[in-house]
Amino acid sequence: MKRLIAVTTRDLRLAVRQGGATFLALVFFVLTVTLFPLGIGPEPTVLARVAPGVLWVAALLAAMLSLDRLFQADFEDGSLEQLALSGLPMGGMVFAKIVAHWLTTGLPLLLASPILAVLLNMNEEGFAALMLTMLIGTPALSLIGAIGAALTLTVRRGGVLLSLLVLPLYIPVLIFGVSAIDAAVHGLNAKPHLLLLGALTLACLPLCPWAASAAVKLSLE
Amino acid sequence: MFEGRGIACERGERRVFSNLDFSLAPGQAVVLRGPNGCGKTSLLRIVATLLRAVDGQLIWDGVDISEDVEEHRARLHFIGHQDAVKGALTVRENVAIWAQVRGETNDRIDAALSAFEISHLADTPAQYLSAGQHRRTALARLVASSAALWLLDEPTVSLDADGTKCLQRVIADHRAARGMVMAATHIELGLDDAELLEMKPR
Numbered sequence: 001m002k003r004l005i006a007v008t009t010r011d012l013r014l015a016v017r018q019g020g021a022t023f024l025a026l027v028f029f030v031l032t033v034t035l036f037p038l039g040i041g042p043e044p045t046v047l048a049r050v051a052p053g054v055l056w057v058a059a060l061l062a063a064m065l066s067l068d069r070l071f072q073a074d075f076e077d078g079s080l081e082q083l084a085l086s087g088l089p090m091g092g093m094v095f096a097k098i099v100a101h102w103l104t105t106g107l108p109l110l111l112a113s114p115i116l117a118v119l120l121n122m123n124e125e126g127f128a129a130l131m132l133t134m135l136i137g138t139p140a141l142s143l144i145g146a147i148g149a150a151l152t153l154t155v156r157r158g159g160v161l162l163s164l165l166v167l168p169l170y171i172p173v174l175i176f177g178v179s180a181i182d183a184a185v186h187g188l189n190a191k192p193h194l195l196l197l198g199a200l201t202l203a204c205l206p207l208c209p210w211a212a213s214a215a216v217k218l219s220l221e
Numbered sequence: 222m223f224e225g226r227g228i229a230c231e232r233g234e235r236r237v238f239s240n241l242d243f244s245l246a247p248g249q250a251v252v253l254r255g256p257n258g259c260g261k262t263s264l265l266r267i268v269a270t271l272l273r274a275v276d277g278q279l280i281w282d283g284v285d286i287s288e289d290v291e292e293h294r295a296r297l298h299f300i301g302h303q304d305a306v307k308g309a310l311t312v313r314e315n316v317a318i319w320a321q322v323r324g325e326t327n328d329r330i331d332a333a334l335s336a337f338e339i340s341h342l343a344d345t346p347a348q349y350l351s352a353g354q355h356r357r358t359a360l361a362r363l364v365a366s367s368a369a370l371w372l373l374d375e376p377t378v379s380l381d382a383d384g385t386k387c388l389q390r391v392i393a394d395h396r397a398a399r400g401m402v403m404a405a406t407h408i409e410l411g412l413d414d415a416e417l418l419e420m421k422p423r
Contacts, residue, residue: 003323
């Protein structure tokens with residue numbers, strides 16, 4: 001356990017040292033969301049109507065952009081090899097890296113989303129649901145994304161392929177995330193949607209690190 | 222006692238070597254020799270379990286290593302072509318991280334740095350190191366955490382004469398402590414008494 005935490009803190013320390021590149025996902029998230037009022041006009045009711053969808057789509061894209069950081073740099077300089085040979089179970093090692101990825105992308109997105117929701121004039125009924133869906137849903141983005149990132153490790157310029165692989169898998173997260181917020185905004189019960197989203201994340205929790213570690217093993221051969 | 226029996230390797234449908242045997246007793250070293258492309262790196266990667274052998278067995282003290290791959294990985298150090306050194310971290314942090322990930326304390330970091338004469342660089346970010354210093358930082362991992370089996374793939378690349386001497390001393394100490402070494406190298410590493418494993422191209 002202590003050794004897994006060492007892997008996570010290593011990734012966090014590297015993320016902090018590299019500064020700028022790390023929080024690019026957050027900057028991208030903020031920029032994309034602020035483009036919408038410019039694109040569809042400043043009409044408050046229209047913005048309020050599209051706010052949940054815009055926030056979630058932007059979050060998906062921002063999370064996806066940061067995925068190549070998950071394994072790529074470590075793969076290129078031989079660190080991934082050393083991590084694989086550290087004697088830690090591969091699934092555990094991959095999970096520790098996913099945790100670090102969520103802390104540096106999912107968590108900042110989660111914290112920025114209510115501020116952006118205000119900018120989009122989102123109905124205040126939806127704020128709790130927004131925060132909850134982000135809290136439950138963004139870990140699934142890191143988990144699912146890890147599979148794509150691991151599979152495209154040996155592909156030169158794998159960025160486009162990565163998005164083709166990962167975006168379709170993100171659709172369920174998007175659907176349940178947005179529908180939970182919509183339900184809350186319209187005074188309906190958001191619980192069923194939140195439960196489905198939670199089920200999705202829980203299903204990813206054991207499956208994704210396992211699948212991603214198999215892909216990492218393959219790319220190290 | 223560590224043994225390989227009848228190991229065969231294929232890369233991209235091409236048979237690189239087959240029916241290769243070796244054995245290593247505690248304190249012993251094996252040096253792999255042969256022209257480029259004869260499979261030295263592939264053999265080291267098979268022994269490190271990074272690459273799957275198409276045939277053969279690796280046996281540690283009578284137990285097939287495939288029974289517990291993680292245990293086997295925990296008892297080896299692999300120094301490959303890439304240094305696994307992060308430019309954003311200092312030399313000390315680079316060495317310490319691998320000791321921590323391998324579940325060891327930090328007590329031997331200073332010894333590791335001085336073994337490769339990079340103590341004066343301890344707080345320098347690794348991105349400002351020369352290629353040789355970079356390599357020394359990677360090699361310091363060998364001392365910072367213990368492992369019974371060292372797999373060294375051309376460890377002297379970009380090292381100067383002094384650096385090579387440091388490595389020779391470290392290897393001698395490791396063998397004196399009943400450690401095993403398997404190295405692919407063209408340079409003398411003070412391994413005169415090592416067993417030579419000649420590999421032929423096919």
